[in-house]
Amino acid sequence: MRRAGGPVYGDTMSTRTFRVTVRGFFDGLTAEQHAELTAAAPEHDVLRASFTTEGNLSYELAARNSFTFRFLDSGEAEEDILEATARAELAAESWMTERGYGFKRLRSSAEDLSLAKQSKRQRQAAARTTA
Template identity: 90%
Template sequence: MSTRTFRVTVRGFFDDLTAEQHAELLAAAPEHDVLRAAFTAEGNLTYELAARNSFAFRFLDSGEAEEDILEATARAELAAETWLTDRGYGFKRLRSTAEDLSQAALSKRQRQAAARTRT
C-alpha cells in the first residue's frame, strides 16, 4: 500500500481578542503573512488582522488509506485549537477542508512531464 499525502486547511476567526493580544498578533504578523503560507506537518498559521479577523492553519499529513483523511483532519483541527487555546486566543467558526494529493488533478505541465517519461 502506498502512502497518501493530505493537505488540511483549518480556517476560523479570532474572537474577543484583548488589546494586548491584538497588538501581539499585529507584531508577529510579518511571520504569518499569506505570502509565506506553506503546508507543514506542524501547521503554518497565516492571518491579516488589518483586513479582517480571520486566520488559516495549513497542515501536511499522510496516511495509508483514503479514509485516513478523516483522522488527519481531526488531528489538524485539534492542533489548531490547541495552538490558539494555549496562547489564550479566542476563536469561532472553525471549519476544515482536506485534500488527498493522490486524487488531485495534474496540471498541464505535470501531464506533459508524465507523458515524456512514458515514451
C-alpha cells in the same frame, strides 16, 4: 507548532498526501493580544503561507479577523483523510488555546493529493520520468 499525533507513514508506494486547511475567526482578543498578533503578522503573512506537517498559520488582522492553518499529513488509505483532518483541527485549537487566543467557527477542508487533477505540465513531467 507541535501537532497532536502525526502523519501515518508506511510503504511509500501507497502513502497518500493530504493537505488540510483549518479556518476560523479570532474571538474576544484583548488589546494586548491584538498588538502581539499585529507585531508577529509579518511571520504569518498569507504570501508566506505553505502546507507543513507542523502547521502554518496565516492571518491579516488589518483586513479581517480570520485566520488559516495549513497542514500537510499522510495516510495509507483514502479514509485516513478524516483522521488527518481531526488531527489538524486539534492542533489548531491547541495552538490557539495554549496562547490564550479566543477563536470561533472553525471549519476544515482537506484534499487528497493523489486524487487531485494534475496540470498539463505535471502530466508531461510524470510521463518523462516514467519513459
